[in-house]
Amino acid sequence: MAFAALAECFSAFAPSSLKTYSSLRSPDDVEILILGSGWTGTFLIPLLKENGVSFAATSRSGSGGTIKFAFDLDSESSDAFEVLPNAKTVVIVFPIYEKGGSEKLTKSYLETHPESSPLFVQLGSTGIWNGDRTFQPDEKKRSIWYDRHSPYNPTNKRALAEDELLALHPQVKATVLELCGLWGGSRSMRNYVDRVAPTKEALKARGSIHLIHGIDVARAILAVHNEPEKAVNNRWLVTDGRVYDWWDLASAWGTGGADGKDKPLRGPQPGWVRELMDEEGIRALPRTPEQLGNALDSREFWNTFNLSPAKARVE
Structure with a gap:
C-alpha cells in the first residue's frame, strides 16, 4: 500500500517532552530533527527517549510541543x-512529489544552518517497485522478486524526487528508506479487509502485500x-521480511476489524477464499x-x- 502523507497526532506529548539535549554544539542543537513527524513520531519519539537521543519534531500546527x-516549495525565501x-x-x-522539492528543502536548511552537515533521511514507498504492476523494464528479465537494486518506475513522482535528493551527493548527505504497508498503533491491517475485498471478484484480484510495523x-x-x-547515498527497501497473501489474511480475519480479534469470524471473505482456492x-x-x-526482498x-x-509478523 502506498506510503501517504501522515496525520498529525502529537496531542499526547507535553511541550517539555519533545526536546532533550546532549553534548552537541549548543543547547539548541539536536541529534535528530523530525520534519512532519505524525504517526511515525508516535514510535520514533519513544525510541529516541529510550536511547537518550536528543531530538526535535515539527508539525504544521506547532501543537503538542512541536515546532x-x-x-513551501514556491517560497523564494x-x-x-x-x-x-x-x-x-x-x-x-x-x-x-514536485521537481526541485528535494533540492529546495536541503538547500534551504543548509543555508540557514551553515554549521550543520546532516544526513537527510527521506521516507519513501516501495510502491516505486510494485505500485505500478504494468511497469516491466525488460520482459525477458522479468522477475517476481524485487530488491533495492531492481529497476523501479522512473516516472513515479516520489522516485523522481528521491533521485533528485540522492543526486545531490556529495554536497548533500542523504539516504532513502522505502517503506511498505505501515501498521501498528492506530493502524490495524485487520480494518482493511472490507476495503480491499468488498466483493469476491475484488478479492480474487488481490495478491501479495508487504508490511512494516511503526516500531x-x-x-x-x-x-x-x-x-x-x-546509509549515505543509498536507497533502501524496508519490509518485515515476509510476503503476505491477501487471501490468507482475509480468510483468517474476516471483516471484524481490530475489535474482532479473538472473536468469531464475520463477513463472507473466508467463504470466498475457500471457493477461490477450489476454482484456482x-x-x-x-x-x-x-x-x-x-x-519484495529487504x-x-x-x-x-x-x-x-x-x-516480524503481522498480528
Missing part, C-alpha cells in the same frame, strides 16, 4: 527554516542515524511468491545494519 513548520535547530540527522517524513520504522531510522557512513487449484495458504506474482537493509525486525 510550527511547513515546507528560506526564512521558514530558521526556526529549526541544527541536527546531525534530518528525517523527512512527508513525501515530496521497526523507528528502529530503521535510528540505525541509519547511528551508522550514516553505511490452490491447495493451501498462503500462496507462494510464484503464485502471488510479486515479492534482507540487505537488515543485514547491513545487523538488525532483525522486532515485529
Whole structure:
C-alpha cells in the first residue's frame, strides 16, 4: 500500500517532552530533527527517549510541543527554516512529489544552518517497485522478486524526487528508506479487509502485500542515524521480511476489524477464499511468491545494519 502523507497526532506529548539535549554544539542543537513527524513520531519519539537521543519534531500546527513548520516549495525565501535547530540527522517524513522539492528543502536548511552537515533521511514507498504492476523494464528479465537494486518506475513522482535528493551527493548527505504497508498503533491491517475485498471478484484480484510495523520504522531510522557512513547515498527497501497473501489474511480475519480479534469470524471473505482456492487449484495458504506474482526482498537493509525486525509478523 502506498506510503501517504501522515496525520498529525502529537496531542499526547507535553511541550517539555519533545526536546532533550546532549553534548552537541549548543543547547539548541539536536541529534535528530523530525520534519512532519505524525504517526511515525508516535514510535520514533519513544525510541529516541529510550536511547537518550536528543531530538526535535515539527508539525504544521506547532501543537503538542512541536515546532510550527511547513515546507513551501514556491517560497523564494528560506526564512521558514530558521526556526529549526541544527541536527546531525534530518528525517523527512512527508513525501515530496514536485521537481526541485528535494533540492529546495536541503538547500534551504543548509543555508540557514551553515554549521550543520546532516544526513537527510527521506521516507519513501516501495510502491516505486510494485505500485505500478504494468511497469516491466525488460520482459525477458522479468522477475517476481524485487530488491533495492531492481529497476523501479522512473516516472513515479516520489522516485523522481528521491533521485533528485540522492543526486545531490556529495554536497548533500542523504539516504532513502522505502517503506511498505505501515501498521501498528492506530493502524490495524485487520480494518482493511472490507476495503480491499468488498466483493469476491475484488478479492480474487488481490495478491501479495508487504508490511512494516511503526516500531521497526523507528528502529530503521535510528540505525541509519547511528551508522550514516553505511546509509549515505543509498536507497533502501524496508519490509518485515515476509510476503503476505491477501487471501490468507482475509480468510483468517474476516471483516471484524481490530475489535474482532479473538472473536468469531464475520463477513463472507473466508467463504470466498475457500471457493477461490477450489476454482484456482490452490491447495493451501498462503500462496507462494510464484503464485502471488510479486515479492519484495529487504534482507540487505537488515543485514547491513545487523538488525532483525522486532515485529516480524503481522498480528
